[in-house]
Amino acid sequence: MKTQVGIIGGGPSGLCLARLLSQHGIRSVILERQTRAHVEGRIRAGILEQGMADLMRQAGVGERMDREGLLHDGIVLAFDGRLERIDMAALTGGKQVMVYGQTELTRDLYDAVLTDPHITIVFEASDVAPAGFLEGSPRLSFNKEGETVTVECDWIAGCDGYHGASRAAVPPEMIAEYERLYPFGWLGLLSDTPPVHEELIYTYHPRGFALCSMRSTSRSRYYLQVGLNEKVEDWSDDRFWDELGKRLPAAMASELVTGPSIEKSIAPLRSFVAEPLRFGHLFLVGDAGHIVPPTGAKGLNLAASDMYYLSTALIAYYEQGREDLLDRYSETALRRVWAAVRFSWWFTQLMHDFGEDPIAHKIQLAELDYLLSSTAGQTTIAENYVGLPFDASFV
Known part of the structure; x- marks a missing residue:
């Protein structure tokens, strides 16, 4: 097989990148280890920044998102018995975020990709191995139904997540990895119940953090901070509620509508960044190169800026013969990555119980009180939450 761009990973990052390239006639092959049903069934993020929503529209798959997605212009912080709203739109010149589940977003992308003449997708491609990317002859080998297949390409985009093959293929001496593990996880519950509030509620409490989120006006997503030793099977629906x-x-608790869970899971929290994000003809995109705690709703949205910079660079290469944007991809993407890592770390520190001495609890309450009484403090949260802009000077 031959193509222009080989993409490892058929999640939202790989699919959207392929569509952005296809809009300019650039061919790609996507290798996905799982089935379509498995990828679509994964419960993931539900908050889209303006940048991610715009990329979906640019990729020609934003119609259902715009029709069914819920625009939010504020979030609520709850602490010490108080409910305080941050008016993000007023503080950022009208910017909003959109509630649209990653499951729905992935389904929209697959519907488009599977009929796109410039994109070939291979499901259940096992043992994917990038090679030749440092020597200028990139290729991807994989196993399909017992047969080894090789894809020859110009460039490789590793959109295969933290545990994927793309970063693992890089020689260890060429990459630096930065990581922080947090001493707790998030227990998430999805239910077909109306959200407790029309906007997201982030709660700081001595018993631990809680988040009230949603996927639609009739489907809710709730999270609890739990210890790393907790097991999902020990949490009945009644205990969770x-x-x-x-x-x-x-x-707010008196307004809570409970019901049977559709899904429950526990996710550990970590901050992780790999540097650089380019290795010859191989580029790391999204979770393959960086992970953030979900507190700031930055995971998929951070991948969006990677997609924007890489698609822009590849389009310039094929249409104008430019390589300077490819050379600048890693540096430019990492600048926004580290800004998001900082915010996600800070917001996690602010809203979670770290089990420290009692003075830490009082300091967190004092900081929350200050932030919510200060326009500058609220603006800091709002600007980061709605998403820092892509670097306009990149082009």
């Missing part, structure tokens, strides 16, 4: 009610302000 009871604990969530204890962490919410009383007025």
